[in-house]
Amino acid sequence: MADALDALWQAAHDCHLHVEAGDLGRLGPVLRALEGTEHPVARAWVLALRAQLVLMLPRYGAVPRLSRIEDFVEGPPRARAGAIRAARDGLLAALLAFDAPAVTAYAKVAAQLVPGLSDGDVLTTEMCGAWQHFTSKQFEDCENRCAEIIARAPKLNAARTMVEAQALRALCRLLDDTTEQALALGRRASLAARSEGIPHAEFLAHGVLARSRRYAGQSHLALRILEALRPVVTAPWRGWLAWEWLMSGGDPASALRDLDSTASNFATDSARTLAALLQAAMSKEGSAAGELLETLGTRATFAMIEHDATCLVAAASPNTPSPSTEVEAWRYGAQNAMPRALDGLRLRGDGGQDEESAAAYVLYTAEGRGSRVLHWGLSSAPTGGALRIKQSKRAQGRVETVLSVLALAGPTGLEESECFAATYGFPFVPELHRGVFEVLLHRARATLGDAGSIHKHDERLELRSEGSLIIPDPRVSQLTRDRVLRVLSEKGQASAKEMAKHLGISLRSAQGALAQLSEQGACETQKQGRSVAYVVEDTVFSEPTLRLRADQLTGLTTFEP
Secondary structure: OHHHHHHHHHHHHHHHHHHHOOOOOOHHHHHHHHOOOOOHHHHHHHHHHHHHHHHHOHHHOOOOOHHHHHOOOOOOHHHHHHHHHHHHHHHHHHHHOOOHHHHHHHHHHHHHHOOOOOHHHHHHHHHHHHHHHHHOOOHHHHHHHHHHHHHHHHHHOOHHHHHHHHHHHHHHHHHOOOHHHHHHHHHHHHHHHHHHOOHHHHHHHHHHHHHHHHHOOOHHHHHHHHHHHOOOOOHHHHHHHHHHHHHOOOOHHHHHHHOOOOOOOHHHHHHHHHHHHHHHHHOOOHHHHHHHHHHHHHHOOOOOOHHHHHHHHHHHOOOOOOOOHHHHHHHOOOOOOOOHHHHHHHOOOOOOOOOOOEOEEEEEOOOOOEEEEEHHHHHHOOOOOOEEOOOOOOOOOHHHHHHHHHHHHOOOOEEHHHHHHHHHOOOOOHHHHHHHHHHHHHHHHHHHHHHOEEEEEOOEEEEEOOOOEEEEOHHHEOOHHHHHHHHHHHHOEEOHHHHHHHHOOOHHHHHHHHHHHHHHOOOEEEEEOOEEEEEOOOOOOOOOOOOOOHHHHOOOOOOOO
């Protein structure tokens, strides 16, 4: 009997390693053998294998109930080792569902199971504790734990744990405003995941790399990574990756299609709310967009997405308190670069040449105070009765720029030299620039008409208006090359002719943008017969292969955890 149990435990242990690597070929016979006995060791490893399956093929697996795992706290070591593995994958399922209380619960039960087990099991438990610190927003403690795990993992051959810890460190750094370090960690995690070939470690590391790219202002690379992951990831990952796709500038309709048959949880519901918000804003359904913004602000409280959500709500709702100095600086014009979390949302829908390109507008009130609002929030912002300044077709949009500068300056106005520098981007030299600037101010006054005026007193300029104004701010506008990069990221490659047709722009404009991007190294050229195709690729990321096949599990039954 003991020999048979030893053989069964060894088969379960080996099978678990193979399933973790995406090889489900031997799982069916092993599970049936384990489920044919009531021995505690067998029952614990059934939980472990079924917990793996819920992350891969949910209809064959189940998130293990905590009470079932707790049954093994006083059990034999081999049973507790299996239960720890069940707790770890239960925690991952909770993490992907954005369920912070469940993450904490699984981490705590794993810590109860570990006394007397191997160093590898101790490391697994510590990784669970690091995720608990992350979801509890104890980011410094989380990163310190990850650094310790990374130092010990190689000696224990803990490849999955190593990749997780690297990816989690990157997530912590993103929330600590150290984007460059986060990107370096994300790149390292992605490279390690690629070499190890463990599916869920790859999904995590590549998703974190995409997020790091987005925060670093490389949303086109984030989209490229996510586009490659979308057909490969298993169902539990789709909520988080749909969120990343949307925040990187991806199409809301595509995200909703990906989530169409995915079970409802905090993650999928948050992504669906974000997609619906973007669709309502695109359709200019102001009341619906406003309600969805409010919903997003109150529900998206999970550590993985809370910063994204609070930045978006504040940037789209001028009366909402700013969650950070970065958003505050952007809102009132101290910086023109989009808040890092919102880089991908600069882009608008591809509505053709007649559509405005401003990513943000300045809302100016009769009290003389202006603030920026993200274009996604314009339809739901309190703008009743405001005069809307139309965005000009001029490339630089200097009239709208000077009006935006003065609107954000407030009732005190700006020195003439400051206003010029903020409008043109270089210092004011009166003997060279005064005439040009006076012409611009004349054009700006003509654009305002009876709605407002620009006063000059003691070399100081001030915008005045008895009513509210909505002014497109060209300093926060998408450029043709931004739109081109997004299409390349989603399609993988395109010729100049295909790009022009897709975006509704002239062939010359498409060729110019693609040539500029190629010179900057943002895309590469590939010869295809007589034509040239342009390609966007991330030099670190490598597309994972689809290793998980349902037909490898023929004959398995569903399972009640």
